[in-house]
Amino acid sequence: MSRLSSKADLLRDLGKKALVTYIVAGDPDQSVTVPLMHKLVAAGVDVIELGVPFSDPEAEGPVIQRAHERALRAGTSLLDVMQLVAEFRNLDQATPVVLMGYLNPIEKMGYENFAQQASKCGIDGTIIVNLPPEEAADLSRYLEQHDIESVYLLAPTTTPERAAGISSRSRGFVYYVSLKGTTGAGSLNTAEVSGKVRAMKKIVKMPLYVGFGIKNGVTAAAVAHESDGVVVGSAIVDYMAFHENNIGELETSVVTLVQEIRSALDALVA
Amino acid sequence: MSDRYSGVNEKQPLLPDESGHFGIYGGKFVSETLMAALDDLENEYSRLKVDENFLATLNSDLEHYVGRASSLYHAQRLTEAAGGAQIWLKREDLNHTGAHKINNCIGQAILAKHMGKPRIIAETGAGQHGVAAATVAARFGLSCCVYMGSEDIERQSHNVYRMKLLGAEVVPVTSGSKTLKDALNEAMRDWVTNIDDTHYIIGTVAGPHPYPMIVRDFQAVIGREAKQQFASRQGGLPDAVVACVGGGSNAMGIFYPFLDDQDVRLVGVEAGGSGIASGQHAAPLTAGEVGVLHGNRTYLMQDKNGLIAETHSISAGLDYPGVGPEHAWLKDIKRAEYVAVTDQEALAAFRQLNLLEGILPALESSHALAYAMQLAASLPVEQHIIVNLSGRGDKDVPTMAKIDGISID
C-alpha cells in the first residue's frame, strides 16, 4: 500500500482530521519549494499537494492563476516538479506528496514515462483537475503499475450515482470540492457544505477531504466536523504572493496559518 | 438538421460516439463541477433536435432573422484572375451580424431558453462570435457576458462597442496571452461559478462534448444549402470545398454534408502567420501535436513541456492554439486536407476580392480565399471550388488602414 493510502487510513483509525496543503511548485521560484515543504510538515501537515504549473489553469481563481504564472516565469516544468519531490525525499520518506495539475504536460511527457519517473521521484498520487474517471483508463493503468494513486474529485453538482462510481475509482482519499466556482472563490456557507458532505459520506466509503474556500482555523474546523480532513490552497498561496520577495516572511506567515488550522482541527477531536 | 452524418463510409459509425469521441479525439476533459452541466446539455439537445417546435422556431429564425439561405455566388472575375477552376463563394458574410457565427448562436440561445437559463456567456476573438452571442441575447431577452482577451479588445474595438450597444457586458481578459484561448479559460471559470443559471455558448466546434457536435450540427446548414444551391445552379457536386479553420466551425459546417461524397476534396486553411518555419503561426493541424486543451483531445500548439504555445495571426479569429476534434480526426483518416496560408497571402486575397468582386471579406475568410485561388490555378476550368466566405471584413478595416499607414479615427 502506498504512503498516501496508509496515511489516510491511519489518520482515520486514529480519529485525526487530515490536513492537506496546496502550494504551486516553483512559486515564487524553485529554491523556495523544498524547504517550505519541510516546514509545512513540521507545522503539522499530513499530505502535501504540489501544484504543477500550467499555461492554462482553467479551474483556478486569480490567486492560484498568478502562482502558476510566477512558477512558469521561474521556468518550472513538470520534470522540475518531479525533481523537487526527489529532493524532498532525501530528508522525508514519510509524508505523502500528491501532484495536482492539468493533463497536457503529462500527455506530452507520455503516460508510461510519467508514471515511471514520478514513482522514482517518490510521488504518491495525482489529482488531475481536467481528467474525470471516464477519460482516465489509460493513465490509471500506468499509474497503478507504479503504485501511484489517483485521487478523484466530487463536486456539489455530482449526482449520487456518479459519486458512487467516482469514489470506487479514487485511491487514498476522495476530494470534495465545497463550492461551485474556481479555487479561492467567495465565502463558504459551512452549514450547506456540512449538509452536502454528510450526504456524500453515505455514498463514499473512503476518507473524504473537503477543499475550496477554507481560509483559517474557523472555516477548517467547521468543515472538518463532517469530513475526514481539509485541503487548504488559496489562503496559503495568498501569503506566498504577498511575501514573494521576502522568503523568511513567506515561510513564517505560511507556517503560522498552518499551525492555526492544525490546532483547530486537533481541538475538534480532543 | 435532418441529414445526419452517416459516417465516411457505411462501415464508419455515427460520430461522435456515445462518450463524445471522434476516434481518439474529443471527449470530456473538464473539472467535475461541469460534468453534470454537460450531461444536462447533451440530454436536452438530444431531445430538442428532433422536437418539431424547436426545429420550427430555429428554422423560422434562420430564415427571417438571420436572412438565410445565404447566397452561393459565382465569382467570375476572381476566377479569371486565378486562372483555372471556377470559384464560388458561399456568402456567410451576408448573414445578420456579418458572419457564420450567428447560425450557432441562434440554435444555442433557443437551447438556453428551453433549459431555463436566463444568462449566457461567450468567449470571443475577432468579436464576431461575441457580437452574435450579444445579438441573440437581445433577441431572446437573455443577459449576456462576453469574455475577450485585452489584446483582441484593442484589435477589434469596433466589435467591442457593438456588443455594448447590444446590451452585453464585455469583460477584458488579461491572463496568459490575452487572446482567444485565455478568454475561453475565463468563460469556463465563469460557467463553473454560475452553472445554475448560465449557459455557455462556445463559439466553435471545440470544447468538451457535446459542444463540438452541437456547434457542427447548427453550422451544417451552410453545407446543406451550398450543396443544394450548387446542384441546382451547376448540377452535380463541386470538386473542392475550401474553408478557413480557427476553431473550425465554419469549416465543419460546410464540410459536414459533403463528408460522404468522397470525390469532393475538403480543404481546411489554417493561419500560417509569418510562415510555418518561423514558428509564428496558428496552425495546429499543419504543425502541431496531439494534446488536451479546453475539454477535448485534439491537435494543438505546445512547447516541449506541454505548455500551450502563443499563436500569431493577423486575424484574431484564427489566433487559437487548438482546433475542433472532428478536424483532428478528419485529418488522421485523410478525409480532409489541411494547409496554411501566411498573413501576407491572406492580405493579398483580401485586397483582390475587394477590387475584383466588390466584396469586403473578413481577414479570417481571406485565408480560405488565398488558398482557393492557388488551388484554382492548379485545376482545369471545368472544375468547381466552393469557398466558405465565413464573414465580412468591416471589423478589419482599422487593421488594414493601419497597415496602409492611414488614420481613420
Ligand SMILES: Cc1ncc(COP(=O)(O)O)c(C=O)c1O
Ligand atoms: C469571419 C470568421 N471566420 C472564421 C472564424 C474562425 O472560427 P471558426 O474556425 O470556428 O469558423 C471567425 C472567428 O472569429 C470569424 O469571425
